[in-house]
Amino acid sequence: MADTTELTAAVERFADRLRTAPQSRLQRGAAAEGLELARELALRAQRLEAPDTAPRIMPDAGVFAVADQLVVAGNDLAGILRTASSAAEVDEVVGLVRRAAARAGL
Template identity: 50%
Template sequence: MSEQLPAAAARLTEAVDRLADRFRAMPQSRLLAAVPGHPSRAAAVLELARRLADSGRGLEGLPALEVPDCGAFAVGDQLAVTGHDLALAAADGHPEALAAALDDVERTDRLTG
């Protein structure tokens, strides 16, 4: 998918995919371990997925929808879906949204590492 996107959108999807893959492979003990400001790593990534979803829907002129808490084992997939949706929504003419989302993904990656 990233080969069809502008460079900034491709960077976002690559960062999202790396973090999502890490969470898909993470053992339950690490998923559920607390990190600063969050009751668990999974909760931190769910919050990120919700922010990305809100941003993407906002760019599309759509109202926010709650990303549900589907459990710790689903957050990698939720992150991938919302991150890719945002990258597509922002790819044409929203470099500031892409940069902000990439910063958010990288910050969450460091927090949950």
Template identity: 50%
Template sequence: MLDCTTLRETAGALAGRYRSLPQSRLRGEVAAAGLALARELAVRAQRIEFPGREPLLMPDDGVFAVGDQIAVAAHELAAALEPHPDLAAVRDEAVSLIRDTASRCGL
């Protein structure tokens, strides 16, 4: 079983920071970067769970939902990865994406 603790914790921390941002910070690039991250994590999870099926696009539910979308997408990816110890590189790339998004957005 693949340990996805770091993936969950890193995503949870970033999601918490998004949830605490004022609306003025969420407008524009910060929210867009968070949504792009959530969408990418969701696509990666779907590719593992449903190979051969075109991944569904996570909807834009507004700036106040971005933190929750990051948390849900990361949780889904972790759940999809855990039975596949051979996919550690996918987990590590996801953690890097989360950290990069946090850094780019000053979070």
């Protein structure tokens, strides 16, 4: 069983920063970065949970919803990784989250 505490904490930190970012920053790319990450996390969860199913793309629900989308996707993936992965896989995803937050400037 992999420990996903660091992953959920990194996702929550990024989501909290998105929630408190001014609208102008969200519109300049921070929200797009968050949505791209949420979509990647959701895709990874889908591949692990149902590898033979065509992936579904998370919709763009707007700049003010992206933090919630990120948390949902991150928690879904963490739940799957907790039982079906190694620490290295979790570390890789934590790195994705941190790099996306840095690119977003948050």
